[in-house]
Amino acid sequence: MHTASQLGYFGPIEADTPADIRMDFMLPAGNNTFMVLLRKFILEEAHSYGGVSPNLHLYEGLEPDKLSAKLLALEGSTDAIAVVVPDHPAVREAINRLAARGIHVGTFVSDLPLVEKVGYVGIDNRAAGRLAGLLLGRFLKDDRNHNVAVFIGSASYRGHEEREMGFRAILAQEHPNLRISHTIQVNDDRDRAYEETRQLLQSDPPGAIYNIGSGNQGISRALQESGASKNIVFIAHDLTEATKMMLLDRTLDAIIDQNPRVEAREIIKLLSSAVRGSREPEYPPRLQVVFRENIPPV
Numbered sequence: 001m002h003t004a005s006q007l008g009y010f011g012p013i014e015a016d017t018p019a020d021i022r023m024d025f026m027l028p029a030g031n032n033t034f035m036v037l038l039r040k041f042i043l044e045e046a047h048s049y050g051g052v053s054p055n056l057h058l059y060e061g062l063e064p065d066k067l068s069a070k071l072l073a074l075e076g077s078t079d080a081i082a083v084v085v086p087d088h089p090a091v092r093e094a095i096n097r098l099a100a101r102g103i104h105v106g107t108f109v110s111d112l113p114l115v116e117k118v119g120y121v122g123i124d125n126r127a128a129g130r131l132a133g134l135l136l137g138r139f140l141k142d143d144r145n146h147n148v149a150v151f152i153g154s155a156s157y158r159g160h161e162e163r164e165m166g167f168r169a170i171l172a173q174e175h176p177n178l179r180i181s182h183t184i185q186v187n188d189d190r191d192r193a194y195e196e197t198r199q200l201l202q203s204d205p206p207g208a209i210y211n212i213g214s215g216n217q218g219i220s221r222a223l224q225e226s227g228a229s230k231n232i233v234f235i236a237h238d239l240t241e242a243t244k245m246m247l248l249d250r251t252l253d254a255i256i257d258q259n260p261r262v263e264a265r266e267i268i269k270l271l272s273s274a275v276r277g278s279r280e281p282e283y284p285p286r287l288q289v290v291f292r293e294n295i296p297p298v
Contacts, residue, residue, distance in 0.1 A: 020053045021275050023268065024074050026067075026083045029058035032188050032214040033240040034260060035084075038109070041264035049268050062086050062156050062187075068094035080104040080118075080271035086156035087112055104274040108267040109258075110159030118274045119282040121267040123258045125159040128287055129166025132210050132235050135254050135289065137175035139208070139233045146207035147181035149200055153188040153213020163212045163237075181206055186215045193218030201226045208233035217242050220251045239290050247292045255290040 025042055028035055039056055046054040055078075059067055067085060071094040074081060081103060085091050092115050099105050099116035108121040140146045150167065153160050164183075171178045182200060186193040193215030200206065201222060209232060211219055216236045223229040229251040236243065239257040246252035266283040273280035290296070 021051055021272055022055070022077065022079045023052050023271055024055045024057060024078045024081045026057050026059065026071060026081060026085055028084060028188070029060050030188065031190075033217075033242055034214065034238040037240060038084075038260040038264060041261040042268070045261070045265040045268055049265070049272065052268060052272060054268075059085075062154060064088035064090040067091055071095065071098060074098070075101055075103065078103060079275045080106070082106045082108055082267045082271060083112075084109045084157075085112070086154065087158040087161075088156065104271050106267050106271050106274075108263050109260075110157045112158065119270050119280075121263050121270060121283055121285075122159070123285055123287055125162035126166035126169075128237070128256050128258075129163035129168075129212070130170045131166075131256055131287060131289065132163070133167045133170035133175065133178075135235055136178060136208050136210065136233060137171070139235075139253060140175075140178060145177045145179060147204070148178050148208045148210060149182040149184065149206040150180055151193060151196070151209065151211040151213070151215060151219065152183065152185045153215065155185065157213075160212050167210060167212075178208070186213075186218075188214035190215045190218035194222050197222035198226070201228055206232065208235070211236040213237070216246065216252070220246050223251055239296070244295055247290065247295060250292065253291075257288045257290050259285050259288070 027039060042054055046052040057070060059070060064086065068090045075098060081098065083105065092112060095105050095115045104118050106118045106121065111120040111122060136148065150164065152164060155161050181204065184196045186196055197219045205228060209219060223232060223234065234252050235254050236252060237256050239255050243252060243255050247255060262285045270280045
């Protein structure tokens with residue numbers, strides 16, 4: 001029992017923990033379904049863990065100076081900060097300044113390697129991109145050439161950049177018959193994703209679409225309206241109620257999932273242990289490929 005308590009199986013160790021750990025979360029705003037789920041799970045997991053007072057801060061846009069100012073404004077009112085933020089020098093400098101002043105910082109979902117932090121909780125995004133490329137190579141026949149359209153949420157997020165890198169690498173190494181014909185940045189906006197997909201299907205329909213970030217509902221809507229949903233291979237990320245329905249109606253062929261509940265739980269554990277002076281190992285959630293036939297509960 002004592003060993004289990006020391007390992008954190010029964011929540012924080014009261015003797016080593018402040019009465020209430022003040023933990024702040026800096027996350028993108030908007031209706032990105034994955035991020036909406038992540039916010040929900042942060043609040044649920046913090047309540048379940050106990051001894052953590054979570055505060056969500058949602059930022060609009062990708063203006064690094066404004067974002068770094070929001071981060072620095074948390075000094076003096078927090079014990080720990082978990083961030084999903086773009087990789088920019090101004091943002092990295094703000095995080096390093098907070099860490100130098102004794103605030104424990106952790107990254108999750110999308111990493112920032114060059115900052116002072118407790119650790120990173122999230123998938124290997126480069127491996128996720130390679131996995132998407134492997135799946136496309138299996139779905140499409142190797143005896144002919146195919147054009148592939150890649151949709152990017154925002155290259156400002158290192159996780160999205162790493163997925164694109166992994167995807168391009170495996171196509172070049174193992175599937176030279178697959179050519180990336182279009183790279184489209186939609187800023188995780190489903191309406192923009194819809195318009196870009198609609199125009200693409202009219203001008204130069206691809207054999208496959210890989211969506212690195214959000215916007216799946218917009219892409220799906222355009223595919224269904226055009227009647228092309230059964231002819232174009234579509235692979236995306238993150239299992240939600242919306243992408244579950246896309247798998248069921250065969251608009252989506254496969255989802256690469258990363259489990260936001262686990263990520264919320266593990267970043268809270270990681271930062272809580274740092275505040276109380278212990279060390280929790282970084283936890284890399286496993287990648288899971290979800291098809292129509294193995295959809296788990298969302």
